[in-house]
Amino acid sequence: xxxxxxxxxxxxxxxxxxxxxxxxxxxxxxxxxxxxxxxxxxxxxxxxxxxxxxxxxxxxxxxxxxxxxxxxxxxxxxxxxxxxxxxxxxxxxxxxxxxxxxxxxxxxxxxxxxxxxxxxxxxxxxxxxxxxxxxxxxxxxxxxxxxxxxxxxxxxxxxxxxxxxxxxxxxxxxxxxxxxxxxxxxxxxxxxxxxxxxxxxxxxxxxxxxxxxxxxxxxxxxxxxxxxxxxxxxxxxxxxxxxxxxxxxxxxxxxxxxxxxxxxxxxxxxxxxxxxxxxxxxxxxx
Amino acid sequence: xxxxxxxxxxxxxxxxxxxxxxxxxxxxxxxxxxxxxxxxxxxxxxxxxxxxxxxxxxxxxxxxxxxxxxxxxxxxxxxxxxxxxxxxxxxxxxxxxxxxxxxxxxxxxxxxxxxxxxxxxxxxxxxxxxxxxxxxxxxxxxxxxxxxxxxxxxxxxxxxxxxxxxxxxxxxxxxxxxxxxxxxxxxxxxxxxxxxxxxxxxxxxxxxxxxxxxxxxxxxxxxxxxxxxxxxxxxxxxxxxxxxxxxxxxxxxxxxxxxxxxxxx
Numbered sequence: 001x002x003x004x005x006x007x008x009x010x011x012x013x014x015x016x017x018x019x020x021x022x023x024x025x026x027x028x029x030x031x032x033x034x035x036x037x038x039x040x041x042x043x044x045x046x047x048x049x050x051x052x053x054x055x056x057x058x059x060x061x062x063x064x065x066x067x068x069x070x071x072x073x074x075x076x077x078x079x080x081x082x083x084x085x086x087x088x089x090x091x092x093x094x095x096x097x098x099x100x101x102x103x104x105x106x107x108x109x110x111x112x113x114x115x116x117x118x119x120x121x122x123x124x125x126x127x128x129x130x131x132x133x134x135x136x137x138x139x140x141x142x143x144x145x146x147x148x149x150x151x152x153x154x155x156x157x158x159x160x161x162x163x164x165x166x167x168x169x170x171x172x173x174x175x176x177x178x179x180x181x182x183x184x185x186x187x188x189x190x191x192x193x194x195x196x197x198x199x200x201x202x203x204x205x206x207x208x209x210x211x212x213x214x215x216x217x218x219x220x221x222x223x224x225x226x227x228x229x230x231x232x233x234x235x236x237x238x239x240x241x242x243x244x245x246x247x248x249x250x251x252x253x254x255x256x257x258x259x260x261x262x263x264x265x266x267x268x269x270x271x272x273x274x275x276x277x278x279x280x281x282x283x284x285x286x
Numbered sequence: 287x288x289x290x291x292x293x294x295x296x297x298x299x300x301x302x303x304x305x306x307x308x309x310x311x312x313x314x315x316x317x318x319x320x321x322x323x324x325x326x327x328x329x330x331x332x333x334x335x336x337x338x339x340x341x342x343x344x345x346x347x348x349x350x351x352x353x354x355x356x357x358x359x360x361x362x363x364x365x366x367x368x369x370x371x372x373x374x375x376x377x378x379x380x381x382x383x384x385x386x387x388x389x390x391x392x393x394x395x396x397x398x399x400x401x402x403x404x405x406x407x408x409x410x411x412x413x414x415x416x417x418x419x420x421x422x423x424x425x426x427x428x429x430x431x432x433x434x435x436x437x438x439x440x441x442x443x444x445x446x447x448x449x450x451x452x453x454x455x456x457x458x459x460x461x462x463x464x465x466x467x468x469x470x471x472x473x474x475x476x477x478x479x480x481x482x483x484x485x486x487x488x489x490x491x492x493x494x495x496x497x498x499x500x501x502x503x504x505x506x507x508x509x510x511x512x513x514x515x516x517x518x519x520x521x522x523x524x525x526x527x528x529x530x531x532x533x534x535x536x537x538x539x540x541x542x543x544x545x546x547x548x549x550x551x
Binding site: 040041042046106112259 | 314317319320322323367368370371372374375376378379380382383386387395396399400401472474475477478479481482485521522524525526527528529531532535536
């Protein structure tokens with residue numbers, strides 16, 4: 001074991017918190033991500049991460065809990081993306097882009113205030129790229145509660161949501177209201193983005209949302225199988241990423257560890273590449 | 287505000303605004319907003335890598351931005367948005383890891399992500415100007431086929447326009463304009479400048495030539511106002527670029543819907 005896991009990995013309480021929170025977050029992101037990929041809403045999902053980033057920066061300015069900042073900003077930003085792009089579907093990407101740009105500007109301002117009003121450093125790093133090793137254990141109960149609520153909401157709206165994205169006419173005939181569906185889904189998306197922003201940082205949470213889901217959708221048939229596969233891939237990515245980041249402290253003589261988020265993204269990429277190769281090989285044989 | 291040390295900021299800002307406005311109009315027309323958001327983040331990773339190995343940051347910016355543009359063009363024909371999203375987070379994560387490895391200080395990171403008023407050195411303005419001239423010539427040559435294939439890809443393909451090659455060339459143009467803009471405006475805000483003013487211009491005018499002119503004018507107004515505000519307040523320039531670009535878009539939308547409601551009594 002010594003060559004694989006550096007000493008102290010299993011006994012360190014900080015690592016324990018990171019592993020638990022990471023697993024919870026990965027489950028929610030993967031489950032929501034499958035719907036995001038099927039609906040083709042990766043850009044909206046990514047825009048919400050940038051809006052959440054502004055919330056995280058604002059929370060760090062006020063000294064509030066980052067999870068609350070991520071959540072609040074995500075809900076407000078998601079609502080305004082829905083409102084701005086609802087009438088003209090064709091111009092939806094532009095409306096999303098403008099909201100995203102304004103949010104990135106706000107982030108710049110908040111982080112500037114943080115660095116000029118306090119002597120604290122590292123807030124840019126922790127808001128943007130995450131630092132799951134610095135998350136305090138007191139956040140875990142709130143995080144788990146938000147995760148559970150998000151999963152329940154997703155289970156409730158999943159069927160009408162998928163129906164309205166695959167066939168809007170059929171959904172309308174069944175009495176599904178597309179705008180209400182869109183709004184509920186954006187709120188679910190905002191909650192899931194807020195959770196993953198805590199672990200791998202606001203601008204990288206897109207990786208956990210889209211990566212495992214697109215890998216699983218390539219390999220498996222059926223949405224239930226894809227969702228389960230995405231959850232497994234997401235949890236594996238987060239846990240392996242945490243392990244690699246912890247170990248990397250011992251790799252170089254300078255003891256500069258690789259950030260957790262970079263390790264998680266690397267594992268996600270390996271998963272996506274493997275699934276693409278697997279799908280191509282299967283097609284070649286069949 | 288017009289002190290000698292600000293001359294570079296005004297010059298670089300003007301060059302950046304002209305290219306971003308012109309290229310941005312086609313980003314809006316071709317619905318490539320997501321790609322235009324991903325490519326500057328590739329430039330961010332390039333600048334981080336250049337910091338690590340001690341190379342020229344402009345070289346790192348251009349090489350990485352062009353590489354991510356070609357990557358998005360090559361892999362993203364089907365499943366467009368998923369590939370773009372993954373390319374984007376890969377580049378950002380790579381940039382974060384490179385900055386952690388080089389032990390860069392936080393102001394360096396902030397400047398790359400959110401812009402720096404004095405981010406362009408005197409020697410780089412010449413290189414910037416050359417790149418702007420190159421991008422301008424390319425855009426002038428490609429103006430008609432680009433416009434044509436933006437409106438209907440099928441018709442353009444049937445008329446013998448090489449649609450895929452054109453799309454890749456266009457993304458390389460986006461990459462060059464992103465590499466220019468990142469040191470001044472920042473990796474996260476370059477995109478606001480590429481989408482906000484051109485989207486406003488397209489809403490307010492009919493006809494491609496007028497929209498192009500108005501996009502450049504609005505983009506210049508956005509950058510000039512942002513430079514002045516950043517100079518007076520001392521706040522990061524990225525905030526003002528994002529805010530003014532969004533304000534132009536919202537104002538254009540309000541003006542169009544007001545005009546429509548007046549025309550329809």
